[in-house]
Amino acid sequence: ETGVTQSPTHLIKTRGQQVTLRCSSQSGHNTVSWYQQALGQGPQFIFQYYREEENGRGNFPPRFSGLQFPNYSSELNVNALELDDSALYLCASSSGTEHEKLFFGSGTQLSVL
Amino acid sequence: GESVGLHLPTLSVQEGDNSIINCAYSNSASDYFIWYKQESGKGPQFIIDIRSNMDKRQGQRVTVLLNKTVKHLSLQIAATQPGDSAVYFCADSSGGYQKVTFGTGTKLQVIP
Numbered sequence: 763e764t765g766v767t768q769s770p771t772h773l774i775k776t777r778g779q780q781v782t783l784r785c786s787s788q789s790g791h792n793t794v795s796w797y798q799q800a801l802g803q804g805p806q807f808i809f810q811y812y813r814e815e816e817n818g819r820g821n822f823p824p825r826f827s828g829l830q831f832p833n834y835s836s837e838l839n840v841n842a843l844e845l846d847d848s849a850l851y852l853c854a855s856s857s858g859t860e861h862e863k864l865f866f867g868s869g870t871q872l873s874v875l
Numbered sequence: 876g877e878s879v880g881l882h883l884p885t886l887s888v889q890e891g892d893n894s895i896i897n898c899a900y901s902n903s904a905s906d907y908f909i910w911y912k913q914e915s916g917k918g919p920q921f922i923i924d925i926r927s928n929m930d931k932r933q934g935q936r937v938t939v940l941l942n943k944t945v946k947h948l949s950l951q952i953a954a955t956q957p958g959d960s961a962v963y964f965c966a967d968s969s970g971g972y973q974k975v976t977f978g979t980g981t982k983l984q985v986i987p
Binding site for chain 2: 766795797802803804805806807810818820852854862863864865866867868869
């Protein structure tokens with residue numbers, strides 16, 4: 763069984779740039795959720811994708827957007843990067859029968875300078 | 876707004892002792908609760924879960940207790956080992972699109 767994989771592991775961007783983060787879900791999982799984790803904080807829900815559609819969104823502005831592909835992999839896009847976007851971005855996959863039981867990847871550490 | 880929070884930011888425990896990590900939640904509609912363990916440089920790892928129709932659930936060396944009356948959740952780790960050192964998060968879900976809300980975390984330090 764293949765776990766959740768994320769790429770890249772680390773990324774450095776400057777303010778105003780755009781970034782795309784990628785996630786491959788665990789085999790057999792059709793739901794992907796994205797979380798932002800600031801240093802010393804718990805993960806904050808960004809959005810969830812199920813069957814290629816956004817299936818819920820947290821309190822994040824529209825410049826945070828996503829996609830889910832037919833193979834259930836997913837992308838998180840952030841436009842017009844701000845310094846406060848510096849964080850660990852976590853992807854989690856879950857199955858259709860247990861959406862809340864999340865399996866996380868190791869995350870992408872984004873630094874915005 | 877609704878939140879899931881933890882009582883203690885850091886907990887130090889002697890190796891071999893039992894650990895208890897507490898969590899308070901405020902969303903009365905929460906019906907599913909999860910504990911995650913996060914080691915440095917890794918994503919959160921699922922430990923154990925419990926539904927609101929239960930008040931206790933046991934796993935391997937771990938037990939989760941749920942008190943819906945006072946909206947309190949605890950994680951008990953038996954015979955704590957150095958490998959248990961990590962940050963522990965409680966999280967909850969209240970149905971709908973299954974958004975899972977995390978607390979701020981408790982750092983468990985195991986003293987050899």
